[in-house]
Structure formats: C-alpha cells, structure tokens
Amino acid sequence: xxxxxxxxxxxxxxxxxxxxxxxxxxxxxxxxxxxxxxxxxxxxxxxxxxxxxxxxxxxxxxxxxxxxxxxxxxxxxxxxxxxxxxxxxxxxxxxxxxxxxxxxxxxxxxxxxxxxxxxxxxxxxxxxxxxxxxxxxxxxxxxxxxxxxxxxxxxxxxxxxxxxxxxxxxxxxxxxxxxxxxxxxxxxxxxxxxxxxxxxxxxxxxxxxxxxxxxxxxxxxxxxxxxxxxxxxxxxxxxxxxxxx
Ligand SMILES: Nc1ncnc2c1ncn2[C@@H]1O[C@H](COP(=O)(O)OP(=O)(O)OP(=O)(O)O)[C@@H](O)[C@H]1O
Ligand SMILES: [Mg+2]
Numbered sequence: 077x078x079x080x081x082x083x084x085x086x087x088x089x090x091x092x093x094x095x096x097x098x099x100x101x102x103x104x105x106x107x108x109x110x111x112x113x114x115x116x117x118x119x120x121x122x123x124x125x126x127x128x129x130x131x132x133x134x135x136x137x138x139x140x141x142x143x144x145x146x147x148x149x150x151x152x153x154x155x156x157x158x159x160x161x162x163x164x165x166x167x168x169x170x171x172x173x174x175x176x177x178x179x180x181x182x183x184x185x186x187x188x189x190x191x192x193x194x195x196x197x198x199x200x201x202x203x204x205x206x207x208x209x210x211x212x213x214x215x216x217x218x219x220x221x222x223x224x225x226x227x228x229x230x231x232x233x234x235x236x237x238x239x240x241x242x243x244x245x246x247x248x249x250x251x252x253x254x255x256x257x258x259x260x261x262x263x264x265x266x267x268x269x270x271x272x273x274x275x276x277x278x279x280x281x282x283x284x285x286x287x288x289x290x291x292x293x294x295x296x297x298x299x300x301x302x303x304x305x306x307x308x309x310x311x312x313x314x315x316x317x318x319x320x321x
C-alpha cells in the first residue's frame with residue numbers, strides 16, 4: 077500500500093470506565109474503499125467515533141494525511157475534510173430534504189445557493205432526493221433517509237467518508253441501489269471507510285477489508301482474497317458466502 081490517507085496506530089479508547097478499543101491498527105489507502113467488518117459489539121462504531129473525535133483515544137495515534145488528530149475536536153476534524161454518516165443517520169426529520177442538504181452545504185444560505193452541478197451529480201446518484209426535495213425527511217422510507225444521510229456527507233467534496241452500516245434495515249433491492257451509488261462515488265476517487273455487516277453488500281464494494289473483534293483488528297487484507305476464501309470467511313465472520321446468496 078502507498079502512504080495511507082488514514083492510519084490508526086495501537087488506538088485505545090475508553091468510554092467512561094469501559095475499555096472499548098484495545099489497540100486498533102488500521103490503514104485506509106487513498107482512493108480506496110475499505111470495509112470494516114465484525115460482529116455486534118466488536119468496536120466498529122467506536123472506531124469511527126474515535127476517528128471523528130467524538131471519543132478521544134486514551135493511547136495510540138489517529139493519523140490523517142500524516143497529522144495526528146488525537147487532540148482535535150470534531151469540528152476541526154470535519155474541517156480537515158472528513159465526513160461521518162452515523163449509524164442512526166443524523167438527519168432532521170422535521171426539515172425538508174432540501175433543508176437537510178442545506179445544513180451540510182458550506183456557505184449556502186438557501187437551497188438555491190447549493191452548487192447546482194454538485195447537486196445534479198448527487199441527484200444522479202440518488203434520484204429519490206430530487207423527487208422528495210420539498211418533503212419532510214421524516215416522511216421518507218428507511219432507504220431514502222439513508223440516501224439523504226449519504227448525500228449530505230458528499231454534497232461538499234471530502235477527502236474521507238466514514239459511513240456506518242448504510243444497508244441496515246434496507247430491503248435487498250434498495251441495497252442494490254445503494255451499491256450502484258457507492259460504485260459511482262468510488263469512480264470519483266473518494267476514500268471511504270465503510271462499516272458493514274452485510275457481507276454480500278460489502279464484497280461488491282470493498283477494495284480492502286479489516287475485520288474487528290473485541291476492540292481489535294484481527295484481520296486485514298484485500299476484499300478479493302476474503303471473498304475468494306470461504307474458509308477464511310467462516311473463521312473470521314462465522315459465515316459462508318453460499319448462505320448469503
Ligand atoms: N456509550 C457507551 N457506553 C458504554 N459502552 C459502550 C458505549 N458505546 C458502545 N459501548 C460498548 O462498546 C462496545 C463496542 O460497541 P460499538 O458500538 O463500537 O460496536 P459495533 O461493532 O459498532 O457493534 P454493532 O455492529 O452492534 O453496531 C460494545 O460492547 C458496547 O456495548
Ligand atoms: Mg455499530
């Protein structure tokens with residue numbers, strides 16, 4: 077791998093009295109999509125929150141473009157070009173889709189101020205947004221809300237996207253739409269760290285994969301190698317791909 081855009085070195089995170097991350101080592105390469113897999117409670121969300129400065133590492137380093145983010149606050153980290161789509165999506169149900177997007181668009185005071193070329197590109201990825209532009213976001217389906225959340229994260233060009241389980245609770249057809257949108261996003265060379273438990277979704281998008289367990293990364297490699305090795309899947313994820321097709 078060339079110099080990674082993001083590198084976690086032996087990161088420990090405590091939440092109150094609880095020791096959650098036990099020395100996470102992780103590299104995310106420029107322009108690639110890295111999937112973070114692992115069972116419930118493995119520490120995936122805590123890892124994203126630690127990168128974003130929502131928790132601070134108690135030991136170890138989070139390096140972004142060579143800079144240690146450890147002491148920075150979340151707004152400063154966001155300012156470096158990192159955006160985060162949390163598990164619960166963080167959209168405002170009472171606001172329209174347009175207003176939700178406005179909140180994420182730097183310098184825009186009204187929806188009309190959002191860069192029209194960028195907006196057309198986002199509409200191309202997620203056509204439902206155009207259709208429901210003036211609707212309260214709370215009225216959208218789970219999949220459409222997830223699309224608003226991802227659209228908010230990309231309305232401004234970013235260096236790194238952190239996305240937590242975008243496929244959660246979505247029907248297979250909607251997941252496939254999401255795969256297509258992410259494929260398109262990958263063509264723009266955006267670097268993405270994607271937390272995902274749906275291996276079938278993950279393997280269609282991932283260049284690399286890291287598997288967490290008990291607050292550590294227990295496996296890192298290419299997605300192609302994991303997707304082609306059922307024994308390794310069974311060992312790391314307790315699944316066989318055949319059961320997921
Ligand atoms: N605010 C908190 N206070 C105490 N413990 C927490 C808190 N948040 C998470 N944990 C604990 O940290 C561990 C890792 O949680 P985390 O949310 O990072 O897991 P995850 O891999 O994202 O799981 P899931 O797949 O269920 O989303 C879990 O044991 C969880 O109970
Ligand atoms: Mg989680």
